[in-house]
Amino acid sequence: MRADFKPDEGTMWDSGPEVVEVLVDSLRATTEEVVPWFLQAMPPTYFQDTDQETGLAHLRAIIAAKASERPLEMTIRSKDGSQWTIMRPLDYPGVLAEMVRELPHDRPLRAAKIHTAIDGALVLDTFEFGEGESVDLADPETQSKLEQCVEYFHSESADISRDDITEYFSRCSAEYASTLTPIRMYRHRELFRSVSKTDGTVVSLEPETDPSLCRIVVAVSNSTTRTMFERIVTRLSASSINIHRAYLDTIDDGDYGGVVLLGFVVSKPGGGVIDKDSPLWHAVERDLRRMKWLDERTLQLAYKHHDLGLGRAELIVAFGDLIHQSLVKVNPYAFSTDRIARLAERNLVQSTRIADLFLERFEPKNPLSDAEFKSRVETLREEIENDVDLEDSRTVLHKLIDVVEGTLRTNVYVPARYGLALRIRPELLVTEERAELPFGVFFVHGRAFHGFHVRFRDIARGGVRAVRPIGLDQFARESERLYDEAYHLAFAQQLKNKDIPEGGSKAAVLIEPGEPVDRSVKGFVDGLLDLITPDTETKAHIIDRFGQDELLYLGPDENITPDLINWIVDRARRRGYPTPTALMSSKPGAGINHKEYGVTSEGVNVFLESALRSVGINPREESFTVKLTGGPDGDVAGNMIRILQRDFGNNAKVVGIADGSGCGEDPDGLDLDELMRLFRESRPIGEFDRKKVGSAGRITTLDEPDGVHLRNTMHNRIVADAFVPCGGRPNAIHTGNWRDFLIEDGQPSSKVIVEGANLFLTPDARVQLSHLGAVIMKDSSANKCGVICSSFEICSSMMLDEPEFMAIKSQFVDEVLERLRDLARREAELLALTHRYHPQVPLPEVSIRLSRVMIRTADAIEEAIDGMNDEEQTMLKQLVIEHLPPTLVKTAGDRLWTVTPLPYLKWIMAKSLAAHIVYREGFDYLQSMSKPAIAELAIRYLHLENEREDLTTAIMGSNLEDRERIAALLTRAGILSTLGDDD
Secondary structure (H helix, E strand, O other), rough: OOOOOOOOOOOOOHHHHHHHHHHHHHHEEEEEEHHHHHHHHHOOOHHHHOHHHHHHHHHHHHHHHHHHHOOOOEEOOOOOOOEEEEOOOOOOOOOHHHHOOOOOOOOEEEEEEEEEEOOOOOOEEEEEEEOEEEEOOOHHHHHHHHHHHHHHHHHHOOOHHHHHHHHHHHEEEEHHHOOOHHHHHHHHHHHHHHHHHOOOOOEEEEEOOOOEEEEEEEEEOOOOOHHHHHHHHHHHHOOOEEEEEEEEEEOHHHHHOOOOOOOOOOOOOOOOOOOOHHHHHHHHHHHHHHHHHHHHHHHHHHHHOOOOOHHHHHHHHHHHHHHHHHOOOOOOOOHHHHHHHHHHHHHHHHHHHHHHHHHOOOOOOOOHHHHHHHHHHHHHHHHHHHHOOHHHHHHHHHHHEEEEEEEEEEEEOOOOOOOEEEEEOOHHHHHHHHOOOEEEEEEEEOOEEEEEEOOOOEEEEEEEEEEOOOOHHHHHHHHHHHHHHHHHHHHHHHHHHOOOOOOOEEEEEEEEOOOOOHHHHHHHHHHHHHHHHHHHHHHHOOOOOOOOOOOEEEEEOOOOOOOOOOOOOOHHOOOOOOOOOHEEEOOOOOOOOHHHHHHHHHHHHHHHHHHHHHHHOOOOOOOEEEEOOOOOOHHHHHHHHHHHHHHHHHHEEEEEEEOOEEEEEOOOOOHHHHHHHHHHHOOOOOOOOOHHOOOOOOEEEOOOOOOOHHHHHHHOOOOOOOOEEOOOOOEEEOOOHHHHHHHOOOOOOOOOOEEOOOEEEHHHHHHHHHHHHOOOEEHHHHHHHHHHHHHHHHHHHOOOOOOHHOOOOOOOOEEEHHHHHHHHHHHHHHHHHHHOOOOOOOOOHHHHHHHHHHHHHHHHHHHHHHOHHHHHHHHHHHHHHOOOOOHHHHHHHOOHHHHOHHHHHHHHHHHHHHHHHHHOOHHHHHHOOOOHHHHHHHHHHHHHHHHHHHHHHHHHHHOOOOOHHHHHHHHHOOOOOHHOOOO
């Protein structure tokens, strides 16, 4: 009412003073009614947690609502939005979950205090956002609380020192330290220590002073507080557990973020405490331990169909993502991930029975027998055919059963697992495009990610890459080809790994837009560890239908940081993996970091020089131009810039470069010193100093007009002697766009292409450009040195501990780099020689033939090793010594033979002997030979090679005038031509 309001005659309003008196009397009466009730009904913890000024503000709001006869349903926000108080007039299971859904997502939730009136007539919840003040250990009140905690902690455990307690205090917020009791802090510290630096979750159920209530405490490492709080309260409400009070605190965990502690004072459905031995608690505890790692689609499906449960919902969602990789090849429109999910939900009875069949087949204590399983499968398939009307639905359901039949091992019963991991039969995903059968396939599904690990031999090596789409459209496209990416990269790796004991493998993890890479990669790798660790506690929860222990060897690829590398090694150690440092290569400390040493680029540069010479350019004496994809801050491109300057100086002119920030181009060559600055400072091309761009050049960032188009077309538009793709998504040049790489006269815009990045060109694009005269060094040849380096690193990890490795690291790295350049040079020279005599065969095809022959030769040798005599075994051992860097052999000593797994040693022998034969003799002779014939030839070759070394030594020790010339000719000459001689 306005201050100048004057009621007209005839109105029913009294005068101003009388109105005031009426309102005051009304508020007084309401106050006299509300205040005593409030003071008696609110629990003591409310008054401990709430200062008087805040409490009076709450009371004023309640009194105003009561006086206005409005329900106690309101939200009070502080002026700066850092505190929200939400009130509801009735306590019931799920009320807290409803409140939490109203909270903002764009601010970090710092604290939550949930209080319920004793009579259930008011729920008053306060949420605080932002960063809390750190504890001040010099504060007298804090000192007093610290002394209380020291006394109590020592009464519980004599092993806890005062420094330990003080250190824990230093991790806490000021509010946490001031409000918690010593007993509560002691329990929290124990929970904190159990999950610190693990990304794990622990759950406890504790008694309360009130015998009708109990307390659930959940400690979660490295989690988002807002999301975790909402997920837990929603899960508790799904079981009709009533939350009377709740607390949220975060303890600093250093580089690992923080440990979120969530406490809930609850009663079971209908009232009373939850029994620790009840089925209710077993189900709730299991789900809470996994809540951080469950996919949002799993939660939605489970809560939509209350009887389904989170476990079965997770299986249905995960299986849907898995079968999509097969069905998308049948019809990408009919079998999109969304439609597969809808069809599975539409036939939820059958989907649930399939999930149950999976759970029973892999139940650790009493799994289904093979006969019973087969009978159940046949019955299910018959019912699907008879009862499901839509053909697409039947197709989906049959494929879901295929997953159950095709799973050999799973972690579904491993407690507190991060994701759902399956070791599946490779046949499950075979299509015409994936005709060659891998040795093994793993599938891992988790929160906002799923991924595959594919390997083509038992002992195999390859990187882990995290695929991060920008938006939902790109995510859908990447989802359709996720297994293809892992499969084809693993196969390319198989061809690439011809020089090392490991076969080819690759892991690709697809992450939903906006979701954290670290959490997804950790979930993926931990799922793999569940299925390969020999830890007896883990294995007790796994039914193994494969029947063979497996070792995996990983490496870093796209979006895998040094911190993640260290986490993977540490996690493998914690999980009982036998050789944790061998699980992951390119370790920043006790390893050879690929970016730091440019190991991949060292090999790429050798192939680049060979290719340039093949088209008449001597890069050490003549100027040449090159264009790159991948930025100066990238591993391969950045180091290519460094090595180009090191080996060729000003002869190398980088005329075009494109990366995630934009592109740079200059026909006279971009300033190499400025490119080196960007490389040293790990900065992209978009930060190139424009003052140093030539008059004909330009730098264009993505946010500039036409920036995206110029970046995406740089590798086609710019004319250069050589194109070196060092980054970019697979299949960037493909059947539909390879003509864009041509210039006006129909010739390729670069006559040399050296694939520093994997699968940048599709096979068809390579063929088409080769027919037009392009000399293409395929990825399986050109960038092989990265994985060779990783192999040497892992060999060292098997034999040496970290101090031993660090003591020899400098010399070891120098020897590895020299070995990489030598292996690259030997292959490049053989490719060039073969291409010279067979110019009609595209060079990529020559590269593939070379790899296949070397791998087939090694396979034949490996199969024959056990049947060789002692003399031959001794000669093979010498090949192992020659393969490894000398410093490693010297330092490891006998451990080379006693620690290194025997299958690994056998593959070193086989691959080394195959390389000896093929690099010296070529591969035409071997292509048509049977495996037994190859094995026999290899042994004879080994004898003759040793004989030749003895002859060479004898010649050099003679008095022959031309002994050096004779010895050199003997060393370079082929051996196969003499195999027909018996003497």
